[in-house]
Amino acid sequence: xxxxxxxxxxxxxxxxxxxxxxxxxxxxxxxxxxxxxxxxxxxxxxxxxxxxxxxxxxxxxxxxxxxxxxxxxxxxxxxxxxxxxxxxxxxxxxxxxxxxxxxxxxxxxxxxxxxxxxxxxxxxxxxxxxxxxxxxxxxxxxxxxxxxxxxxxxxxxxxxxxxxxxxxxxxxxxxxxxxxxxxxxxxxxxxxxxxxxxxxxxxxxxxxxxxxxxxxxxxxxxxxxxxxxxxxxxxxxxxxxxxxxxxxxxxxxxxxxxxxxxxxxxxxxxxxxxxxxxxxxxxxxxxxxxxxxxxxxxxxxxxxxxx
Numbered sequence: 142x143x144x145x146x147x148x149x150x151x152x153x154x155x156x157x158x159x160x161x162x163x164x165x166x167x168x169x170x171x172x173x174x175x176x177x178x179x180x181x182x183x184x185x186x187x188x189x190x191x192x193x194x195x196x197x198x199x200x201x202x203x204x205x206x207x208x209x210x211x212x213x214x215x216x217x218x219x220x221x222x223x224x225x226x227x228x229x230x231x232x233x234x235x236x237x238x239x240x241x242x243x244x245x246x247x248x249x250x251x252x253x254x255x256x257x258x259x260x261x262x263x264x265x266x267x268x269x270x271x272x273x274x275x276x277x278x279x280x281x282x283x284x285x286x287x288x289x290x291x292x293x294x295x296x297x298x299x300x301x302x303x304x305x306x307x308x309x310x311x312x313x314x315x316x317x318x319x320x321x322x323x324x325x326x327x328x329x330x331x332x333x334x335x336x337x338x339x340x341x342x343x344x345x346x347x348x349x350x351x352x353x354x355x356x357x358x359x360x361x362x363x364x365x366x367x368x369x370x371x372x373x374x375x376x377x378x379x380x381x382x383x384x385x386x387x388x389x390x391x392x393x394x395x396x397x398x399x400x401x402x403x404x405x406x407x408x409x410x411x412x413x414x415x416x417x418x419x420x421x422x423x424x425x426x427x428x429x430x431x432x433x434x435x436x437x438x439x440x441x442x443x444x445x446x447x448x
Contacts (some may be wrong), residue, residue, distance in 0.1 A: 160172070162436065162437050162441055163213065163216060164433075164435040165433075166432060168220055173260050173261045177266060179444065182209075182215070195446065208446050209446075221225040221428050222334075233275055241271045245271075246263065265307065273328050283421050287416055289409065294386075294409060302408070305404050307360065311396065313356060313357050315342070317338075318346060318347055318387055319388055324345060328376075329390060346359070367383065367389070378390055378391065379393075
């Protein structure tokens with residue numbers, strides 16, 4: 142649900158897109174708008190499984206079909222929710238619409254050739270952003286009555302405290318990025334032979350404009366980025382960590398535990414969002430019981446995720 146909500150949004154334009162791909166309660170979704178959703182599904186898939194994920198079989202379904210279904214589910218969530226806006230007394234202000242259109246212009250520029258190849262227009266992206274903004278207001282309206290129960294939260298906190306302490310362990314680090322593993326191993330070898338890390342940064346760092354300075358992050362963030370357990374001690378460097386686009390060598394300068402106050406604050410944010418999510422999900426299930434979805438298979442079957 143969180144991934145769907147993050148990228149949700151769709152509008153009503155059908156011009157210049159060879160007709161509709163879906164109808165959700167008789168509301169048409171154009172090909173261009175569907176492709177915006179499909180692109181987000183594509184990016185999500187590849188962030189998890191890399192570009193090779195499209196060769197994966199998902200219990201008899203192709204990765205492409207799973208991605209299309211993900212886009213359809215996201216569209217259904219947003220469309221059905223937004224169709225309840227009037228009933229909930231929710232609407233967008235002129236400023237909110239204007240802001241959504243400004244964000245759409247930036248997003249459209251980043252789509253580049255993908256937009257051109259898949260018939261996505263600026264209007265498609267504008268409608269997407271406007272619907273996303275409305276969806277967020279519908280979500281907030283449904284969940285606005287939620288209040289944190291102190292007893293329930295304390296029980297939740299005790300159950301996740303250990304995991305949070307591990308995830309939110311603070312690491313002060315510096316890093317060097319190189320494009321291939323041979324160079325990464327050179328950096329590691331020279332550091333182990335006594336060459337200063339800052340000197341190695343000046344010699345090897347390949348990211349344009351990167352400044353050699355310390356930054357603070359979390360153990361869990363590093364593990365999520367690189368898909369490995371990160372247990373480097375202070376004063377040591379990591380092995381060559383595959384970042385997808387190259388390799389990172391990370392020097393740990395300091396390790397610090399998050400305070401109890403910090404952990405409780407983060408836990409409360411998680412607890413509150415999870416509870417609101419469940420509250421909205423329960424309401425959405427009622428709305429979606431009699432949803433009518435019509436697929437235009439002639440167009441849908443011709444659509445490719447990567448083109």
